Amino acid sequence: MEPITDFGPGIGEKMNATKTKKRAQACEEEQRVNRIPEIQNPESEIIKVLLIEDNPGDARLVREMLIETDTNKFNLEHVERISEGLNRLSQDNFQVILLDLFLPDSHGLETVDRVCNVAPYVPVLVLTGLDDETLAIRAVQKGAQDYLVKGQMDGNLLVRAIRYATERKRAEEALRESEERYRTILKNIEDGYFEVDIAGNFTFFNDSQCKILGYSRDEMMGMNDRQYTDQENAKKLFQTFNKVYRTGEPTKGFDWEIIRKDGAKRYIETSVSLIKDSSGQPIGFRGVVRDITERKQAEEALRTSQERFRQLFDGAPIGYHEIDSEGRFTQVNRTESEMLGYTVEEMLGQPAWNFIVEEEESRKAVAAKLAGVVLPFKGIERTYRRKDGTTFPVIIEDLLLRDSEGRIIGIRSTIQDITERKRAEEEMAALQEQLRQSQKMEAIGRLAGGIAHDFNNFLTVIKGYSQLSLLELKEDSPLKGNIEEINRATDQSADLIRQLLAFSRRQVMEMRVLDLNILLQNLDKMLRRVIGEDIELVTLLAEDLGRVRTDPGQIEQVILNLAVNARDAMPSGGKLTIETANVELDGAYARRHVAVTPGRYVMLAVSDTGVGMTPEVRDRVFEPFFTTKEEGKGTGLGLSTVYGIVKQSEGNIWIYSEPGHGATFKIYLPQVEELLEEVKEKVVGEELPRGSETVLVVEDEQEVRKLAVRVLKRQGYKVLEASQGDDALRLCEEHNRPIQLMVTDVVMPGMDGRELTNRLMLLHPEIRVLYMSGYTGNTIVHHGVLERGINYIQKPFTVDALAGKVREVLDNKEG
Amino acid sequence: MSKKVLVVDDEEVIRRFLRIYLTNWGYEVKEAVDGEQVLEQLSCEDFDFLILDILMPNKDGWQVLKEVKSNPKTKDIPVIVLTAKNEDSDMFKGYELGASYYLTKPFTKSQLLYGLKLIFEEKGESLSMAG
Numbered sequence: 001m002e003p004i005t006d007f008g009p010g011i012g013e014k015m016n017a018t019k020t021k022k023r024a025q026a027c028e029e030e031q032r033v034n035r036i037p038e039i040q041n042p043e044s045e046i047i048k049v050l051l052i053e054d055n056p057g058d059a060r061l062v063r064e065m066l067i068e069t070d071t072n073k074f075n076l077e078h079v080e081r082i083s084e085g086l087n088r089l090s091q092d093n094f095q096v097i098l099l100d101l102f103l104p105d106s107h108g109l110e111t112v113d114r115v116c117n118v119a120p121y122v123p124v125l126v127l128t129g130l131d132d133e134t135l136a137i138r139a140v141q142k143g144a145q146d147y148l149v150k151g152q153m154d155g156n157l158l159v160r161a162i163r164y165a166t167e168r169k170r171a172e173e174a175l176r177e178s179e180e181r182y183r184t185i186l187k188n189i190e191d192g193y194f195e196v197d198i199a200g201n202f203t204f205f206n207d208s209q210c211k212i213l214g215y216s217r218d219e220m221m222g223m224n225d226r227q228y229t230d231q232e233n234a235k236k237l238f239q240t241f242n243k244v245y246r247t248g249e250p251t252k253g254f255d256w257e258i259i260r261k262d263g264a265k266r267y268i269e270t271s272v273s274l275i276k277d278s279s280g281q282p283i284g285f286r287g288v289v290r291d292i293t294e295r296k297q298a299e300e301a302l303r304t305s306q307e308r309f310r311q312l313f314d315g316a317p318i319g320y321h322e323i324d325s326e327g328r329f330t331q332v333n334r335t336e337s338e339m340l341g342y343t344v345e346e347m348l349g350q351p352a353w354n355f356i357v358e359e360e361e362s363r364k365a366v367a368a369k370l371a372g373v374v375l376p377f378k379g380i381e382r383t384y385r386r387k388d389g390t391t392f393p394v395i396i397e398d399l400l401l402r403d404s405e406g407r408i409i410g411i412r413s414t415i416q417d418i419t420e421r422k423r424a425e426e427e428m429a430a431l432q433e434q435l436r437q438s439q440k441m442e443a444i445g446r447l448a449g450g451i452a453h454d455f456n457n458f459l460t461v462i463k464g465y466s467q468l469s470l471l472e473l474k475e476d477s478p479l480k481g482n483i484e485e486i487n488r489a490t491d492q493s494a495d496l497i498r499q500l501l502a503f504s505r506r507q508v509m510e511m512r513v514l515d516l517n518i519l520l521q522n523l524d525k526m527l528r529r530v531i532g533e534d535i536e537l538v539t540l541l542a543e544d545l546g547r548v549r550t551d552p553g554q555i556e557q558v559i560l561n562l563a564v565n566a567r568d569a570m571p572s573g574g575k576l577t578i579e580t581a582n583v584e585l586d587g588a589y590a591r592r593h594v595a596v597t598p599g600r601y602v603m604l605a606v607s608d609t610g611v612g613m614t615p616e617v618r619d620r621v622f623e624p625f626f627t628t629k630e631e632g633k634g635t636g637l638g639l640s641t642v643y644g645i646v647k648q649s650e651g652n653i654w655i656y657s658e659p660g661h662g663a664t665f666k667i668y669l670p671q672v673e674e675l676l677e678e679v680k681e682k683v684v685g686e687e688l689p690r691g692s693e694t695v696l697v698v699e700d701e702q703e704v705r706k707l708a709v710r711v712l713k714r715q716g717y718k719v720l721e722a723s724q725g726d727d728a729l730r731l732c733e734e735h736n737r738p739i740q741l742m743v744t745d746v747v748m749p750g751m752d753g754r755e756l757t758n759r760l761m762l763l764h765p766e767i768r769v770l771y772m773s774g775y776t777g778n779t780i781v782h783h784g785v786l787e788r789g790i791n792y793i794q795k796p797f798t799v800d801a802l803a804g805k806v807r808e809v810l811d812n813k814e815g
Numbered sequence: 816m817s818k819k820v821l822v823v824d825d826e827e828v829i830r831r832f833l834r835i836y837l838t839n840w841g842y843e844v845k846e847a848v849d850g851e852q853v854l855e856q857l858s859c860e861d862f863d864f865l866i867l868d869i870l871m872p873n874k875d876g877w878q879v880l881k882e883v884k885s886n887p888k889t890k891d892i893p894v895i896v897l898t899a900k901n902e903d904s905d906m907f908k909g910y911e912l913g914a915s916y917y918l919t920k921p922f923t924k925s926q927l928l929y930g931l932k933l934i935f936e937e938k939g940e941s942l943s944m945a946g
Binding site for chain 2: 492495525526528529532533560564635638
């Protein structure tokens, strides 16, 4: 082991350390000559010699010796005092100094110091007396190259001494310079440099090594690696050093962890090589050490950051991709690949537009963006095509990628699957439309219903009197025809009003639990007649169809009206399909359809193969008086009636139609659990039924009351009449004999029909009651649905209807 | 034995058309020109079916239909209403009053045949067409 302590720091300062204070001051005065003598060829160059000698004899002698030897080789300059010499040294370059130690202004070794201090690179030959050899040797130790004893030297000796001195000085300088260079490097590099012996103990190291390990120079010297690392790393270290030892090959970039004196752990990168002695025997290792903790941390941070980015990139809820300047994918995140059903690998390298339904458009747009012709779109909607061929809508947001010179090199995009949003938007739009539609229909319904109510009363009177007149006129009366015309017109008006009432959901519904399949089977004959010979009727009836509660007459009306509508849509024939099915409408369906409650329904669908409807027609088709038929054909109330009846049955109706593709009306009626009820057959009497019972007629509308009284009297009944509840009660109190029937209006000023009945029952428990009303919004008919067990006749009634109904109520055994 | 039909219409042209068609198909055709005549003929003769106009003098078709359908003797005779009244409400009224088929003018031969087919199929007979 060869400690290269000479390389150690502090050595450069050795010279100063030995100086006295006085010398130091002199040093400040005497400017140091840092010029290194120029490298010269000793054979050909002239050597400049400065002789500092106060003895003129000695000086002359030296000059003669040099001239004598080789005049051309030496250029001798002589000064007598050190101050002069130092002055000259600072002004000029000399290759060698011949120095007498005893000068008038300087004595002994001090003289050497002063000269060496000013011209450290110029070799000094000390001229000394015979008796001063000890001093001369000390001068050499102080930095003089050599000494010559005055009186013993000759020309040859002097010349040789000068030659050797300059050469030696040059070699020394070269070595010193080289050492200086290494020392400077070691001192200034951040990296640690170390040498250890075979056992791993530090033998040499620089300051950085100390700094890295956190120990002082003294603490570290001789320290073993096991003292600044843990067991695991020591093992790692041993293996590495061992390998270098065995193979003799240096190792580079070996990472391990040290524990500093303060306990902090640091990452170290080390290169190690073997040190051999002059005989080739390994004697230790040397290496360079770099603290890479920050780099490691940065790498780790980068790795974590990259991982985080990758996770974010892949796990983002939206798709990300990047395309290059040719529009090909260079990056695709997992979300996007999963959206499309491809693997990321399948997508990379493919042009972006390959996955877009609007392929051509997209290709052009991408090209334009890449060319910088158009700015990137914000939020463009496209349709993506999955691997399985299905499609879905997306929104793409673009960002141009540019290189450092601003050239466009690609596009980075985010992709959002907007299927849900679209669906929600469409649902919302559809719902709003439905809501608007239903509100419009309700408004029209209220208007129509209001008019219809008033008309009903008038029509009842007109109808009644015209019928009575017909009954009373002689067969050959010329007025008969006129009255028949009035009668007919009244019928038509009543029909119109009935339809308006149906539309405005104010028609009285006689609800029954029924099976639509049975109803349809019974209606088959009629349907075939209605649609005529050019239209094929197909009925697809579901097995085990659920029951519904509705008015059978009204629902027949609905089906017939739809059949008529279908027939008119197929002027040159076609197919009418009537279908029933059990359906379950779930929450999702209910959310998309206004006014639908989730649950079990019976669906009745009526489809035709006719001309179909435009959306504009479809929106208005249920409006009263809206018709696409030629004027005079149809009232425009058929489908309005359908709508009203379905709504009044708490059902829903939807139309599916496109021009040229027929139309389907789907009606959904809520299923009920109750058992079927028998539908009474209508009995068409031949003659108006008669009777002799006592009937009380209560009606505030005078005309209607008079009509009813006349009809009933004509048919043989004893009739009591009152215009309001109070009068009726008084009348009954006065009347001692039984009253079999009261025919009463429902809505009257003061006491209403229902209350009157309750109070009358106390006086005449045997009494039966027949209500009459033209309007459904009252106490016996709730929301158009007749309470069970209530007898009711709708205004406007016909003479036949009143006579028939009165008889029916009186004859009903159940009472 | 061929089936016997009573054709009621106040218009000669219509009666003539019907006579030609029906005779060709092998029916025996009788005619009436107003409501009164129909009821008279029905009371003294049996018919297999009736083809009845609505708008005619001396009792309109509605009245005739009502009377035919309320008379136990004649209520089972199928009635084909043949009329210019082409409103759906009229059609429904016709069926309500008991018509077997409601045919609007102008009519075609095939429409008439379809009506006859419906009538006879429902009676469990097949359409007889000699012609």
